[in-house]
Amino acid sequence: MDRTARILLRLATALVLLFIYVPLGLVILYAFNSSGTSAWPPAGFTTQWVEDAILNTGLRQAFLTSIAAALGASSIALVLGTLAAFAVARHHFFGRETISFVVIFPIALPGIVTGMALSTTFATTGLPLGLFAIMVGHATFCIVLVYNNVIARLRRTARSLEEASADLGADTWQTFRHVTFPTIRTALIAGFLLAFALSFDEVIVTLFTAGGLKTLPIWIFESFRLARQVSLVNVAGMVAILLSVIPVLIASRLTSGAGGVTGARG
């Protein structure tokens, strides 16, 4: 490739990165903007809004609700995703291919369809919306994240390790505890963190299942219309960005940047 083409490609790459990062940087900048409005350029630096955000009961409550929902949903997803991964990786059975498809389905469909489906089901069966409904919804599309990570790890790990363990006299339980579990441990943590990150900032399905309960994204969604809240929304937005990005960075370290992270989300 000639020099000009290289320079042009480098330039295009830099421009795309700017396009991606400038808006994210703006949220953080606005969180410390003393004017408290959306007017550009910022008037000055202040930590006033961070203090206000910490003292705001509604915002704090929403934050805790989001943490609870994300912990519940990613725990369910951790169990179900791991079970499905073991079934598909270690067994041959009729409909095995279908499992991988069914696991991806909830995330391949537009969120609004999943949201409507769950909401009408809860309404039709008379079950109440709220925290439990949110967890059910989130867990459904988070299963794939755990499943992808665990199955990738199981496929990469040679079965001979487990056979060697059995040959050396270990029973099934010992083999699981000392051989299988240690090899998949980081994949489990990575899957859990990704599920947490996805659940924590999900809003499309959540609005259909929350039934009036406010998660952090719902609080942000409802508050941005109120002019007085703009500064608080920016602080909440900064928190939402950090709490979705940090788990993903840790997860991608644990899986050394393997494909599982990109795979699927929406």
Add this chain to the structure above:
Amino acid sequence: MTSTTQQPVAGSARRAAAWLDHHARVRLGLLLAGPVGWLVVAYLGSLVVLFVNSLWTRDAFTGLVIRELTPDNFLDMVSNPLYRNVTLRTVGMAIVVTLTCAVIAFPIAYYMARVASPRVRGLLTVAVLMPLWASYLVKAYTWRLILSNDGVLNWLLAPLGLRGPGLGESVVGLWLVFTYLWLPYMILPLYAGLERIPASLLEASSDLGGKGWTTFRRVIFPLVVPALVAGSIFTFSLTLGDYIAPSLITTTQFIGNLIYLNFGVPDLPFAAALSLVPLVIVVLYLLVARRLGAFEAL
């Protein structure tokens, strides 16, 4: 937990494990019961409930749902030009956003796959991956700040005597926002697709006299079509079902807005009927994508 309480637990777990070791079918049944129960019975079941709901109606006076099967909702949808226009507008937006993402993603994906050193490649992958996960709502919301009257964009354009699309009826702003939101979903599969092309093919093309453009058109492009389609599944499907970004950025309505609006009325049966529109379009899209080999490139 102390060792005295741990022993019996480990003991019974050991006995259970040994027993299961000899009963592979039972083991498989236990592994599958949870996930299959959840995804097939609960999730696919709820899609069936959605479909059944779309055939019910809501009594205009009492607001209660009448549980009798009727095609009324669908007849309403077909006869009212509003729904046709909104559907066409939404699909049009999804197509335009997908094409824009593909054009913007190509140079950076190509740079990552074929020019950058392994170290830079790793850094760029994380740099693209991280914003993909950063809070969707906040990413959409920052564009409200950027596009607002006294926001950054108008401040940048003012010296040139221009103005941004604003937050009114124009859908240009939303087109920008969707492109921004889904761009990483296109870059990553495209990068993976470009990286898989053997360098020898490109050398062969240039040895045979293929200039840069010819090599791109005749060799590179046909080979990355599956990756492009894989990326487009995300850009297309995510645009089609979104109602948050449209409600933040423009006053013009998209199919998601209408579903959410009817959900809030609440007219669940009609909202259910409307939500079958993106469902059917995405399923058709997935079928075409599978024929083009996109599932292997995911």
